[in-house]
Amino acid sequence: MKKTCLSLLIVLAAMWFSAQAASVPDQAQQQPGDAALAAPVSQAAAQFALPTLSLDKTSLQNGGTITVTGKAEPGEPVYLELWSEQQVRASRFDSDPDKQTGVRPYILYMTHNLPAVYRIIVPAGFADVLDAIKKQGGKWSYSKALDDLGAEAAYSFPAQAAIDRYQATFLGGIVGSRGDKLTAMDDQENRLRSMQLIKVRFRSPGKLFEPALQVAPDGTFTAKVTLGKGLAPGAYHIRALSGKNAASAAASFENNISFPIIYLSNAGTSLNLFYPFLLCLVISIFGVLMGAGGGFLLNPILLSIWPLPHTVVAGTVMPTVLFSQISGIYNYSKIKFINWKLGLSLGAAALFGGFIGPKMTELITLDQYKFVFGWILVILALLMFWQTTPAYLAKNKKEQAVLKECKLRAEQAAKTKKEPVCDPKTKE
């Protein structure tokens, strides 16, 4: 058995290093911000005056309303594009069959350069169209929404985000590698994929579009743009686009947040730090009482309260229980209450599982995460229910008595430095 465990560990270590080499993300990202700040000059702009715009405030305190006023060429449609300087990560696993060939591509698209907040402010007349898009639920398409709202030309900042793509393979999935990095995409493809990533990141049309723009016949426009609470701090930029390609210079303002509200840079969300603290405290107390770790309750509740990515929730909640587990192991090991042969054998298998699982978190969408988690909770509820049935309770009463007795003997043996012995059959 020892030999088996050892060889398992060696194989695992080899997999670990090979995967590490393959899956380290490309750190040298280009920053699309600088290029985008310069308004694209086009042929249309040469004929018309470029739109202008100004803001009534230079800063907001954890959200608020800012009024944008400006002037564009009369009769031309006007859109405003708003983005934050703070950037976030997004990834999408494309496993939808190709419409023509039916082949599933299994490509992972990943970027670190989406703005933490992105929005296109459309003329107020489009409110009905936007409502219709919202009614489609989770199946809405961002690129189609841009078309329907006439905002296709306004979408430009995220289109320049550097997107990496990886060809996932079954074997790669097992060893936990993202797969081979594919060649960079052309601008058109990058633009299309960035739209899909935007949808993955922001999910609801209400966050991406705001029908707040009033345009007068003489080309002057105003919009009251509302930034909600809990958004990224730092600089925000707004620019106006009118006609096909004429964009104004960007106007900027700051969104300030102050303690106890803090920004979680990886999750792209600001929150009052006391709320997750209290939630985690209550859940971990309840976890001790019901005999199941807090993660079962904490993860879905966190996801339903704050707009956090499920990858960040899973990856951050998991290590919080490490301390209690290790102190538990330490306490049990002091009184020799752990069977190392059994624990290490199962632990070797658990190491493999722990190696594969986090990779798969990245490959599923938030909806799939919620769906599977829902069924896991149903199974857990059934398990818990089974533990409240009379037959189980009667059996458990005996088992708990034996457990208590054996633990006591183990403690005594540890004090007298003898080998602990506990035989429940002879005890009765």
Added chain:
Amino acid sequence: MIVEFMGQEFKINIWLGCLGAFMISIVASMFGFGGGPFMVPLLTVGLGLPMYLVVGSSLLAIAFNTVMGSVRHFQFGNFDLVFFLIMFPAAILGGYIGPKIAKRISPLWVKRAAVLGLLLLAGNLLGVY
């Protein structure tokens, strides 16, 4: 495999145990929870081991999963340090307060409340209401 514990010997099918532990730990690390409530029944019901052997050894197995899962999540950039620093003290504090309260209330009613709470949460996740 024969497991010896406190003067007793138990014959178990370790391959079944490892397969179960492997599958539980994939799901646990994928969704970011511990997995104890599944690991304990696997060992008691699946392998027929007594509770007094299972409590310590299952914790050891799960800790391996937690360590590896945490490292891998970190590697894939799923770890938010600030968020962790908020929740970590709360989890430790909960670990101290929990056992003190546990002595005073009936575990049966906690389990019943947990069943209800879990079903409500599951209903929310599955979009039932």
